Amino acid sequence: MSMRRTLLQLAVVLGTAIIFAACASDDNANRNTTATTTVTPPVTTTPTPAAQNLTVAERPQKIKDEMAKRGEQDNAAPALRFLEPREGATIQGSTVNVKLALSGDLKGYKPGKDPATGMGNHIHVILDNQPYEAYYSLDQPFELRNVTEGKHTLRVFASRPWHESYKNAGSFQMVTFTVKGGGDAAKPTTTNSGQVMSSNTSANSRPTMPANSNAAAGTTAAPREGKDMAASTASEVDAKKPLLTYSRPKGEYKGADAEAIMIDFWLANAKLQGDGGEYRVRYSVDGGEAKFLDKWEPIWLKGWSAGKHTVKLELVGKDGQVVANGDYNSTSREITVTP
Numbered sequence: 001m002s003m004r005r006t007l008l009q010l011a012v013v014l015g016t017a018i019i020f021a022a023c024a025s026d027d028n029a030n031r032n033t034t035a036t037t038t039v040t041p042p043v044t045t046t047p048t049p050a051a052q053n054l055t056v057a058e059r060p061q062k063i064k065d066e067m068a069k070r071g072e073q074d075n076a077a078p079a080l081r082f083l084e085p086r087e088g089a090t091i092q093g094s095t096v097n098v099k100l101a102l103s104g105d106l107k108g109y110k111p112g113k114d115p116a117t118g119m120g121n122h123i124h125v126i127l128d129n130q131p132y133e134a135y136y137s138l139d140q141p142f143e144l145r146n147v148t149e150g151k152h153t154l155r156v157f158a159s160r161p162w163h164e165s166y167k168n169a170g171s172f173q174m175v176t177f178t179v180k181g182g183g184d185a186a187k188p189t190t191t192n193s194g195q196v197m198s199s200n201t202s203a204n205s206r207p208t209m210p211a212n213s214n215a216a217a218g219t220t221a222a223p224r225e226g227k228d229m230a231a232s233t234a235s236e237v238d239a240k241k242p243l244l245t246y247s248r249p250k251g252e253y254k255g256a257d258a259e260a261i262m263i264d265f266w267l268a269n270a271k272l273q274g275d276g277g278e279y280r281v282r283y284s285v286d287g288g289e290a291k292f293l294d295k296w297e298p299i300w301l302k303g304w305s306a307g308k309h310t311v312k313l314e315l316v317g318k319d320g321q322v323v324a325n326g327d328y329n330s331t332s333r334e335i336t337v338t339p
Contacts, residue, residue, distance in 0.1 A: 054285060057260040057302040063162050072107035073121075078158040079104030079170030080123065085154070085177040094183030096144040098125065100135070100156060104170055109158070111136050119161040124247060126155040127189065127197045129328050131250050134159070143192040149182030153237055155245055157266050163248050164298050165266055172266050174239050237326030242270035242279060244315035244323075246331040253304075254338045260300040261335070265313055267296050270323070279323070282314045304337045311335060 067074050083099035085091060100123065102111070113120040113136040124132035127144060135142050135156075157165050157172040165171070183189065188199035237243065245266040253261055263283060271277020274294035281293040285301075286309055293299065314322050315329040322330045 052286075052303060052305040054301045054303045057300045059300060060260050062256070066161065070108075073109045074160065076107040076109040076166065077105040077168040077170065078102060078109050078166055079168075080156055080158060080173045082154075082156075082173055082175050085175055087175045087177075089175075089177045091147075091177055091179050093181055094146050094148075094179065096147050096152075096177070096179065098135075098142040098144060098154065100138055100142075100173075102138055102158075104168075109166075111138055111158075113137070121161060122159050123156050124159050124163075124165065125197075126245065128152055129246075129331060130198045131333060132247065133191060133195045133197055141192055144189055144197055145192060146183030146187055146189050147179050148185045148189070149179050151176060151178050151236060155266075157245070157247075159247075162262070164262065164264055165247055167266070167296060172245070172268060174243075174268075176237075176239070237328050240269060241325045242315060242323045242329070243268040243325055244270075244281065244313060244329045244331070246313050246333060248298075249311055249335045250333050252336040252338060258304055258337045258339070260302045261304060261337075262298050262300050263293075263311070263313070264298040267315070270315065272296050278318050280316050282316050284312050286310055306337055306339050308334055308336050 079102070081101040081103070083101055084097045109121055111121045111123055113122070120136060123135040123138070125135050125142070126132045127147075153174060153176050155172070155174045159165050189197045191197060245268070247266060248264040249261050265281065267279075267281075270279045272279050272281065272294050275296055282290050283293065284290045310332055311334075312330070312332045314331075317323050
């Protein structure tokens with residue numbers, strides 16, 4: 001009887017323990033579920049950039065109107081000649097004087113900037129394979145300051161106010177020179193007016209003017225229009241071989257100026273297929289589909305989306321390969337389009 005009572009008591013105790021354990025297990029399960037439950041954040045999406053479908057457009061009407069006002073100027077044949085530096089010259093120090101003589105059948109063509117519009121005929125000056133700077137008055141000094149030691153090239157050609165180049169023989173000139181005891185490669189090469197010709201510095205920097213600058217004290221070098229690409233690493237160029245010189249587009253295009261953007265270049269020692277030669281100019285935008293120009297004339301592209309774009313121009317032969325000449329025949333520039 002005592003044994004039976006003991007077994008009954010053990011059964012009651014075990015049953016109670018199982019019930020408590022089950023309750024405790026359920027409680028822990030609820031707490032864990034509550035602790036690990038998370039609220040899914042709302043889904044956010046990154047806006048898709050505006051689609052871009054570039055097509056060739058007519059010459060903008062405002063340029064047609066400007067041409068009509070210029071009389072015979074657009075039929076001129078300006079000829080340039082380097083007075084300084086001379087071909088093959090060796091220059092001591094980091095300052096290089098640039099002097100040009102203008103002649104030819106000018107028909108009223110003369111470099112100069114209209115103070116009201118900030119535009120006018122000018123000369124494109126290109127150091128090595130960097131974007132050009134505009135030279136508006138051949139009567140005023142044009143200096144390159146802080147030019148680094150080594151061999152360099154200068155290319156020049158006459159341009160209209162909207163930066164379309166004159167393509168007559170004699171308009172384009174090129175010289176190669178060597179600098180001894182040059183400037184600091186960590187600092188930009190500038191003009192005497194503060195325009196940056198070449199730079200290894202950050203694209204967003206505004207480097208301090210050289211100490212011997214004629215610009216007002218305390219000013220900084222002007223922003224590098226279209227010079228936000230890395231410094232050129234092109235090797236020595238042969239002036240007698242086919243040579244493509246990138247001119248436009250460059251810099252920033254705003255409002256109406258962004259509706260149709262011009263591609264223009266200078267071509268030496270080569271004829272394109274449409275002009276009776278064997279070469280083609282290949283262009284692409286933002287690494288997209290490559291297209292070809294078979295006539296040496298500017299084109300305008302419309303349909304640009306807002307933002308930064310990279311434009312590449314290349315001179316290619318019959319085999320479709322870039323023509324070798326100091327790596328100058330394949331050039332990219334970054335531009336900005338602002339609505």
